[in-house]
Amino acid sequence: MVVTGLCFVGVTALVKLLAGRVPAAESAFLRYVFGLVFLLPAWRSLAALRLSKRQLGLVTLRGAAQTAGVICWFFAMTRIPIAEVTAMNYLTPVYVTILAVFVLGERLAMRRIMAIVVALGGALLILRPGFRELDPGHFAMLGTALLFSVSYLIAKIISGEMSAAVVVALLSITVTIGLFPFALNVWVTPSWGDLGILxxxxCFATGGHYAMTLAFAAAPVTVTQPVTFLQLVWSVLVGALFFAEPVDPWVVMGGAIIMGAVLFITWREAVLKRRVAPAGPEAQS
Structure with a gap:
């Protein structure tokens, strides 16, 4: 998870390095086109795949949500500091928890409701509406977190029906297709240097997802989730050292509050799963 965080911060720093020279939709499209190279090992599984009408609908909806979220994320990266992008991205699991109530019929205990309220309070600390002028990038990141939560929730639904490699491959393919018309509409010819950055x-995005998969396989989420907070630390350092972005204590505090709420929600889910788990042989003997 430490490597995962470093990879994802590397992604944000490299996108920031583009400095808006390549439009957000085009940058996102080219990133996913290059990412398709890493899917070649899964082509046999994809060729043999037969999706039901329901699965096709879910995959398409996920691709659409992820496409819009990626465009918003690339746009936000050109407008607001890296640390703010990272901190606001922590809202995604909070949105997933809320959406699960309406989509999956999950119930929220009062403690988890309070954790969500605390997380939203952390977001207000970051944004501080009324105390500073909000940039369109802030609203883009709010939309990004919501759209990504829709994508993750659908992934949760279909992950039990197909392999992880196929789920990731289908997402990459649908997002590449979804981004194409948006990229074409704003297309500018990128330099070789910008293509190298993308x-x-x-590479960093693929490496980050692979490292995250290894971490999830090696340890429970309650162990791996706290390490994701290091992403905010790396983001603050990278923003300050390489992009002259001042360290905003309100952003750090707001990110810490959101992450604390996410950790509580994650811990509660783990506790509830242990309670409903069937008794093992030792308990039955």
Missing amino acids: FLVA
């Missing part, structure tokens, strides 16, 4: 973005 290829590195694809």
Whole structure:
């Protein structure tokens, strides 16, 4: 998870390095095109795949949500500091928890409701509406977190029906297709240097997802989730050292509050799963 955080911060730093020279939709499209190279090992599984009408609808909806979220994220990266992007991205699991109530019929205990309220309070600390002028990038990140939560919730639904490699491959393919018309509409010819940066973005993103998969396989989420807070630390350092972005204590505090709420929600889910788990042989003997 430490490597995962470093990879994802590398992604944000490289996108920031583009400095808006390549439009957000085009940058996102090229990043996913380069990312398709890493899907070649899964082509046999994809060729043999037969989706039901329901699965096709879910995959398409996920691709659409992820496409819009990626465009918003790339846009936000050109407008607001790296630390703010990272901190606001922590809202995604909070949105997932809320959406699960309406989509999956999950119930929220009062303690988890309070954790959500605390997380939203952390977001207000970051944004501080009324105390500073909000940038369109802030609203883009709010939309990004919501759209990504829709994508993750659908992934949760279909992950039990197909392999992880196929789920990731289908997402990459649908997002690449979804981004194409938006990229075409704003297309500018990128330099070789910018293409190199976007290829590195694809490499870091793929490496981050692979490292995250290894971490999830090696330890429970309650162990791996706290380490994700290091992403905010790396983001603050990278923003300050390489992009001259001042360290905003309100952003750090707001991110810490959101992450604390996410950790509580994660811990509660783990506790509830242990309670409903069937008794093992030792308990039955």
